[in-house]
Amino acid sequence: MNSRVNPMRVTTPPDSKRSMACLPARPGQLAGAEGIESELPSLDTATIRRDFPILQRQVHGKPLVYLDNAATSQKPRRVIQALVDYYEGMNANIHRGVHALAEEATDAYEAARQRIGRFIGATEPAEVLFTRNTTEAINLVAATWARENVRAGDDILITAMEHHSNIVPWQWVAERQGARLKYVEFGPGGEIKLDEVASLLTPRTKLVSMVHMSNVLGTINPVADVARLAHDAGALMLVDGAQSVPHLPVNVADLGCDFLAFSSHKMLGPTGVGVLWGRRDLLDQMPPFLGGGEMIDLVGRERSTYNALPWKYEAGTPNIADVIAFSTAVDYLSELGMDRVRAHELELVAYALEQLGSVPGITLYGPDALQRRGGVASFSIEGVHPHDLGQIVDYEGVAIRVGQHCCQPAMESLKVGGTARASFYVYNTPDEVDTLVRALLQAQEMFS
Numbered sequence: 001m002n003s004r005v006n007p008m009r010v011t012t013p014p015d016s017k018r019s020m021a022c023l024p025a026r027p028g029q030l031a032g033a034e035g036i037e038s039e040l041p042s043l044d045t046a047t048i049r050r051d052f053p054i055l056q057r058q059v060h061g062k063p064l065v066y067l068d069n070a071a072t073s074q075k076p077r078r079v080i081q082a083l084v085d086y087y088e089g090m091n092a093n094i095h096r097g098v099h100a101l102a103e104e105a106t107d108a109y110e111a112a113r114q115r116i117g118r119f120i121g122a123t124e125p126a127e128v129l130f131t132r133n134t135t136e137a138i139n140l141v142a143a144t145w146a147r148e149n150v151r152a153g154d155d156i157l158i159t160a161m162e163h164h165s166n167i168v169p170w171q172w173v174a175e176r177q178g179a180r181l182k183y184v185e186f187g188p189g190g191e192i193k194l195d196e197v198a199s200l201l202t203p204r205t206k207l208v209s210m211v212h213m214s215n216v217l218g219t220i221n222p223v224a225d226v227a228r229l230a231h232d233a234g235a236l237m238l239v240d241g242a243q244s245v246p247h248l249p250v251n252v253a254d255l256g257c258d259f260l261a262f263s264s265h266k267m268l269g270p271t272g273v274g275v276l277w278g279r280r281d282l283l284d285q286m287p288p289f290l291g292g293g294e295m296i297d298l299v300g301r302e303r304s305t306y307n308a309l310p311w312k313y314e315a316g317t318p319n320i321a322d323v324i325a326f327s328t329a330v331d332y333l334s335e336l337g338m339d340r341v342r343a344h345e346l347e348l349v350a351y352a353l354e355q356l357g358s359v360p361g362i363t364l365y366g367p368d369a370l371q372r373r374g375g376v377a378s379f380s381i382e383g384v385h386p387h388d389l390g391q392i393v394d395y396e397g398v399a400i401r402v403g404q405h406c407c408q409p410a411m412e413s414l415k416v417g418g419t420a421r422a423s424f425y426v427y428n429t430p431d432e433v434d435t436l437v438r439a440l441l442q443a444q445e446m447f448s
């Protein structure tokens, strides 16, 4: 198969019987794919792949097939070069220096904030706070906004498909402040129901914090609808965009959320940088997160006053080089076009689900309807432990993720100890799906 993915033409009828724990769609019967047609020019994966040096390497003597993008993505040469350029030509601390290097570095850092803000439709760069990752962004809201606004007897609503980073901080808020943590369960198709969300909202609900795209099920949750419900109930809405911002066009105004958290390393950028986008009025009112340099205005012996947004939330020397390189990654994605990124992954996941269906004993997890899932295929194979699967496909050069995916409550709901997961990005091809499926067939044969 050619490595260039054709424009989306998956137009087969839905298979309404397919569910989380039943047989996968048969070739030519892709469930819920109707209406997914795109005339967008397809991504030229052959050219894209040349931008990613790591894709040239071999693993166990085989070409690397990297299908662990939900864990972290690979980096294009341009992003790696941005780091080198920064350290070779500009390195200085920002905001305080008056010398040329400090001014250049400050300008590049703040320009990065503007570009990243534009990428998600922020109305002003001051709404874009740099953190270390999605985890820290969510913890920031829990440690600041929630500390001030959640009282004993209040509720926080999350779902059973959350990553641990969107569970543990709320458990702490609940314990510390006497609040209740409530869960929206997902059904056998890996989806939540809006009427269930509505039934769990009460006047005591202060926050709904929900993953936009699940890293386990691939489910794309209707977060804009949930935000409307939350606001009608008087609650705020935080969206965990760790998996959605890298793979879908995401605009905070369209989502109607109050906070959005995401990580650079999952979207072609370096590790060590995340973003918390927040509504200016909320960020203005919230107390600071960490105390120290940068975040202050005046420091007296007893008390201090704080800097303006966004620096009020960026104590200490930030991750300057990685923030700048992150904006290079965002430019790269913008040039590809997020609509085309989405269409490419939809085509790949449709093909993957179809091909995985040929593996005896396989169970696929996640929604029937392709429109409501991202480029993630989670599965298990009867009689083969996910870790064995992971190791056997690794011998063929294929990198997938196995285990609980930092989502133990979701594993509990699925009634499994773990799953195997292939997750796709802009450089993946149908050929790579074929390599994965061949490796899985070998594993299945070995254990049958």
Ligand SMILES: Cc1ncc(COP(=O)(O)O)c(C=O)c1O
Residues within 6 Å of the ligand: 070, 071, 133, 134, 135, 136, 163, 165, 166, 211, 213, 214, 215, 240, 242, 243, 263, 406
């Ligand atoms: C849905 C989701 N939320 C949050 C996270 C945490 O991201 P990070 O480790 O970059 O903080 C992940 C990471 O896999 C994720 O998939």
